[in-house]
Amino acid sequence: MTRYTISLTLVLSVIWLLLSGMWTHPVILPLGVVSVALTVWLTFRLDMLDREGDPLHLVLPSLRYWPWLLGQIVRANLQVAGRILGRRGGLHPGLATVRSSQKSDLGRAIFANSITLTPGTVTIRVRDGEILYYALTKDVVKDLDEGEMDRRVTRLEDQL
Amino acid sequence: MMALILDILSWTLLMAGSLLLIVGGVGLIRFPDFYSRVQAAGLTDTLCSIFILLGLLLQADNVPLAAKILFTLLFLLFTGPTAAHALAKTAHHDELEPWKADAGGASSKQ
Numbered sequence: 001m002t003r004y005t006i007s008l009t010l011v012l013s014v015i016w017l018l019l020s021g022m023w024t025h026p027v028i029l030p031l032g033v034v035s036v037a038l039t040v041w042l043t044f045r046l047d048m049l050d051r052e053g054d055p056l057h058l059v060l061p062s063l064r065y066w067p068w069l070l071g072q073i074v075r076a077n078l079q080v081a082g083r084i085l086g087r088r089g090g091l092h093p094g095l096a097t098v099r100s101s102q103k104s105d106l107g108r109a110i111f112a113n114s115i116t117l118t119p120g121t122v123t124i125r126v127r128d129g130e131i132l133y134y135a136l137t138k139d140v141v142k143d144l145d146e147g148e149m150d151r152r153v154t155r156l157e158d159q160l
Numbered sequence: 161m162m163a164l165i166l167d168i169l170s171w172t173l174l175m176a177g178s179l180l181l182i183v184g185g186v187g188l189i190r191f192p193d194f195y196s197r198v199q200a201a202g203l204t205d206t207l208c209s210i211f212i213l214l215g216l217l218l219q220a221d222n223v224p225l226a227a228k229i230l231f232t233l234l235f236l237l238f239t240g241p242t243a244a245h246a247l248a249k250t251a252h253h254d255e256l257e258p259w260k261a262d263a264g265g266a267s268s269k270q
Contacts, residue, residue, distance in 0.1 A: 084203075
């Protein structure tokens, strides 16, 4: 509990300083201290001062996953842009399912959001071990069936 | 010299982002049905906002401003997929069939 109190206070202080830019103001700065303290106290009162409410442990593993995801987003963007400017014949849309091997809700949410974040696919429904999604072309279905994204999200989940 | 390089880089990113925005808009009109149009909008949600906000980031001359731009990008990358998923899930829940290359579809207007 002490750990989460300290880390939430630090995170909120840094965010407040970054957003306000008032690092030496004699009136605004104490008000910032008060609002950080109030937020931490409210979080404690709401019983949310825990691992889920202060998910700092997600940051480092995510830093390894996001660059790869960003590469996928760039690639998918170029593919969809090509479909938009090309002939309509290239489109073969449809619904498809992909196996998701994550065990936690958080892992499944990351996988489902990654699918939606890459243009050309959007998650429709998440069930145990399976994700129903809409795909714009057959190529992206093939890509997801190869399961690299699923494996990477599961590896990310294991590190959490 | 440094400022010139930053300006060129910044403008390249801004132009690339704007181009993607236009392409996404064209896709919104050209694509045949509801689901595929969500994908075209996904272009403007992702790489387009990344390019434009990174281009603006290079123009930021103090830390708080840069931080605000980065927070904006972060929130966009979290809320974009949520909105796209909500749209697609609702359409699927209401039994809207996707447009098919050979059979057409309910929400297509050609």
